[in-house]
Amino acid sequence: MTMNHSRFSPLIKPMRDAFHGAKILGISKRCYTIAGGETQPFSLIYPRPIINSTSMKKIPISYEILGSGMILLKRYISLRDQVDIVNLCQTWGVGPGGFYQPSHQNGAKLRLQMMCFGRNWDPETKYNKRLRSDGSEPPPLPYELISLAKTTIQDAQAHMDKLPSMHPNICIVNFYSPVYGRLGLHQDRSESSDSIQRGLPVVSVSIGDSAEFLYGKSRDQMKVDSVLLESGDVLIFGGKSRLIYHGVKQVFPDTAPLQLLQETMLRPGRLNLTLRQF
Numbered sequence: 427m428t429m430n431h432s433r434f435s436p437l438i439k440p441m442r443d444a445f446h447g448a449k450i451l452g453i454s455k456r457c458y459t460i461a462g463g464e465t466q467p468f469s470l471i472y473p474r475p476i477i478n479s480t481s482m483k484k485i486p487i488s489y490e491i492l493g494s495g496m497i498l499l500k501r502y503i504s505l506r507d508q509v510d511i512v513n514l515c516q517t518w519g520v521g522p523g524g525f526y527q528p529s530h531q532n533g534a535k536l537r538l539q540m541m542c543f544g545r546n547w548d549p550e551t552k553y554n555k556r557l558r559s560d561g562s563e564p565p566p567l568p569y570e571l572i573s574l575a576k577t578t579i580q581d582a583q584a585h586m587d588k589l590p591s592m593h594p595n596i597c598i599v600n601f602y603s604p605v606y607g608r609l610g611l612h613q614d615r616s617e618s619s620d621s622i623q624r625g626l627p628v629v630s631v632s633i634g635d636s637a638e639f640l641y642g643k644s645r646d647q648m649k650v651d652s653v654l655l656e657s658g659d660v661l662i663f664g665g666k667s668r669l670i671y672h673g674v675k676q677v678f679p680d681t682a683p684l685q686l687l688q689e690t691m692l693r694p695g696r697l698n699l700t701l702r703q704f
């Protein structure tokens with residue numbers, strides 16, 4: 427198999443590239459890059475950070491507490507920020523270290539496309555291999571996403587106790603096609619034992635088509651709860667819920683906001699980013 431076969435075709439339809447001069451010149455990646463921390467590279471223009479405009483305007487956040495340390499912030503990410511996040515993932519996702527379809531240890535393919543920021547994770551080697559099997563390295567975690575996760579946690583902490591703060595340094599990005607895409611029940615437990623023991627939250631951002639998300643204290647399908655995750659929603663699970671079993675049962679076609687599709691040319695499906703502290 428050549429590398430082209432395993433490469434994810436762009437999230438955004440190719441004709442959009444005609445309008446992305448910076449990307450074609452190969453400079454847009456440098457504008458987004460942060461080297462291992464929070465120092466930004468020199469830029470002639472001020473980068474517009476991804477910050478949640480809802481919280482800036484102090485419009486009350488609509489939220490649902492799903493358990494101890496588990497909260498769903500509804501429609502939290504503005505459409506403009508959703509567009510920026512899609513473009514960010516598109517920029518990095520089509521290059522080396524970008525989207526691919528990983529396999530389980532038994533060879534079965536996961537029903538999603540994945541890429542990682544900050545540190546490589548795959549179902550076989552977890553976080554243990556610096557390079558992917560195709561030799562690529564994960565791109566650095568963009569500072570816009572670090573800042574987004576931190577602001578989100580602060581907003582969530584205003585509504586619930588027992589949610590620790592965290593400094594994200596890794597992110598797994600999944601893309602699910604409608605109908606076919608799914609993710610079986612699992613725990614996110616490959617991060618460092620320190621991160622897990624302290625219950626440092628996972629911040630999960632959903633963009634595009636809506637999904638039925640399952641969560642529960644055991645892997646038993648009969649005992650899990652279900653919640654709808656829509657475009658712009660942020661789900662946080664930390665504290666006592668850090669090791670909750672969770673998965674994506676189904677992605678509903680044609681449920682993404684029309685304006686998001688018009689502004690990004692996002693292909694049908696659902697983009698999910700889970701920010702974590704290793």
Ligand SMILES: O=C(O)CCC(=O)C(=O)O
Pocket residue numbers: 598600609614630639672673674698700
């Ligand atoms: O897509 C989602 O909502 C969940 C993703 C997830 O659980 C993971 O990447 O570990």
Ligand SMILES: [Fe+2]
Pocket residue numbers: 612613614672
């Ligand atoms: Fe997960």
